[in-house]
Amino acid sequence: MSQIAGHLEPYLVLAGILFSIGAFGFLARRNAISMLMSIELMLNAVNLSAVALGAFIPALVGQGIAFALLIIAVAAAEATVGLAIVIAIYRNRKTPLVDEYDTMRQ
């Protein structure tokens, strides 16, 4: 009966839109932390697509969630280290704006 929620495509469409938004944010924002937030969005989009596929394909029952759980764990680790790096650089450069990290410039 459900036209939308009962089919796979809408979930994947949602995931795709989320990923695109995250990609734009990652490439376009100045603040490093904003970039990290966009990365989290992208990771969540992937999670969503994994779970959706796991839900609608009987052969993949349970795998989708397991996969998504592992992704969450990895995302947590990555966020930890990333933020620690941003804080360390902030101490050095006194700014969180990636525009101004350009000493490696040729």
Place this chain on the structure above:
Amino acid sequence: MSLVSTLIRVASEGGESAAQLPEYAPLLLILPLAGFLFTAAIGRRLGKLAHLVPLGSIVATWGIAMSLAIPALLGDLGEHGASSELFTWIASGSLTFNMGIHVDALTGALLLVVTTVGALVHLYSVGYMSHDPGYWRFFAYLNLFMFSMLLLVLANNLLVVFAAWELVGLSSYLLIGFWYTKREPGLAAKKAFITNRVGDVGFALGLMGLVAVFGTLDISTILAGVEAGQLAGPAATVIALLIFCGAVGKSAQFPLHVWLPDAMEGPTPVSALIHAATMVNAGVYLVARMSPLFAASHEAMLVVAAIGIFTAIFAASIAFTQTDIKRVLAFSTLSQLGYMFAALGVGAWVPAIFHLITHGFFKGLLFLGSGSVIHAVEGEQEMPKMGGLAKTIPITYATMLIGTVAIAGLPPLAGFWSKDEILGEAFKFGYAWVWLVGMVVAGATAFYMFRLMGLTFWGKSRVSESVHVHESPWTMTLPLILLAIPSIGIGALLGFPFADGILVHGLEPIFHPANVLLGHEHEAWTLFGIDGLLMLASVTVASIGTVIGVRLFRSDHGDRIRAITARLQPLYAGSKNRWFFDDLNDLIFVRLGTRLANAAWWFDRRVVDGAVNGVGALTSTGGRGLRQIQTGRVQNYAFGIALGLAAMAVAYLVLGS
């Protein structure tokens, strides 16, 4: 003597009449070489005594040479001479080049001239170079030269001859440029060496041709092969002409004659020895030695004769107007060498060698005499600044007069005998044009030589006031006197009776194979036939030239001379400028060569270096361009990642899985 013995390995040459040389024969080479090495090593410290060892070694060499040459000329060493193998020089695969000495009548003739004039020049140099700081160096070079020349004459292998060829060229270079602190001697030495080199290219190519045909450069093997007909036709012509190239260079024939007048920059003993009596004769010797090769090709003989007689008249015409005393003699040498080659070219082998001998003596005398004159007027070489020296330097005057009469070809002095034989045989063998030009040259020779005498010794003295004219020391006048003797008598000694003298008998067997190839036979000499007529003609021409020269230049007839030259102004100018041949050389080779070299340099700089530098520049620019990617900004790198991802996805979509 044990050293000498160990050097000689007894090996008999092929042929039925090759005798063995005495064991001391290699001393001919060792003594001058030892003299050179000794003087080069220690000479500087010996100061004024530096001449003792070189002079002694050359006198000893003269003695040994006479002990071998006189028997050779008289035929006592056998018809084909004697030889001894010394050692194997190069053994490479199928090519072997041995070093050995060969003495026959031809060698004897050369030895006679080379060692006699050489010894006398050494003695002369003691006086002439006594004030020169490079005294020891001069004698070292002289000995080196003697060694090289003797090696050239004695060698029985053409490769050794070639090596000696280059060595005499080197010695000539060192001696011409002896006063190297001045500019002209260095330039002249370079010119001599380079011009010689041009001829040597042909020579070397000819040698390669001989190796290709015969597989060896051993002279007797080659000549035997040519006699047997192994080399004939166009191949013989080509090889003969190539070898003649070397002779043209070394003996300063047209067009490689340009170095000889300039070589007068060297000290006068050098001019006398090298450029009159010995080195320039090497070309004549070479052609004479290889006579069967030339006889095998009619075209080559024609070329030799043509170049020879052309050089003769070419040089004679220039000698008319030269004012430097040594230059007149230089052009005279060129002219007489032309005579010799003309004789070789028409097949008059013996007269050519005869003239070589007589010319060696009287030209050596004339050069040494001119050196004495220059010494007397303290360095002045221009004849307009001389004059009236007959009374003040009598010995020099007398000996030079003897030399002049000899070269003019007036009987009974030496020049008459040899020159007359050349002209006579040229006519009899059918080369009337050679005979005709030769007659003109004979007259011209007499004229310009007596002009030289007149300007230098007769008339009023034009010597500058500050010069104290004095006769030369005995070390210089003694060689003059000693050389005057053969200038008077050697013609008669070697050439009488006509066509039957010592020289003819000695040399006839050597040139027999060539004569066979040419089809010439030995004819009897008829006084009241063609030979007498020809002799009368040549004497007449020489006398006419003498008389004209004497009358014009006996006393100061400056006005008459000026009148004559004014009427012939273009000819006069051309002759004075050596017929602009040097300028032609300069235009073609020097200027054009410089242009080509500059063009090549431009090409190398711009194109070749440009390409190499261009590669570097390209890499550098590319690098600089690529460096723009390294912005150092994380966001740009992230953009790159996203771009790559998008590209891969598109590719995957477009190309399928």
Place this chain on the structure above:
Amino acid sequence: MPLPDTLPLIGITWADALFMMLGGVTIAASFFVVLGRDIIRNGLMLILALGALAGIYVMLGAAILAGAQVLVYIGAISVLILFAIMLTQSKAAPAKLTFQSQALPAALIASLLAIIFAITLGTNDWKATVFADTPAPQGTTSTAAELFGPYLLAFEVVSVLILAAVIGGIYLATIPRAGQIGAEDDEEVR
């Protein structure tokens, strides 16, 4: 009284309506995250987006994942992000400039990606795979069976990874003492 099958007046099922609402919230919040000016507001909007996503997970029958999402993402990571924002506040940051110079190319790339997704989704034949009509409830048991079955090694490795990340993060974020690289008195530091 039981709920009617479809929403009154609109005529779509409850599931659809719920999905559309949650999806709309997610998308709106994420737009705010990437386009907003104030960073703290962005962080809070991120939390909202993640929360809505947790709701969608529930709709897909992955309740445990929704729990994990809330606990970890919202409870830990988002808080961490907010802390980091707090620590890196710079007064001099010009408020007007939130986007970089490459914002336009970024938008283009993002659009391109979206188009690629659309094309992939559109052209793929989903019916080739066996599908269920409704999302199957993915219970804890099946998840556990997967985690401790095929994904066991990955599970253990990820735990080690988290440990390493935590230690590394602590080290990186420590204020260097005097004498160490990066300390206050280090002259090489700009």
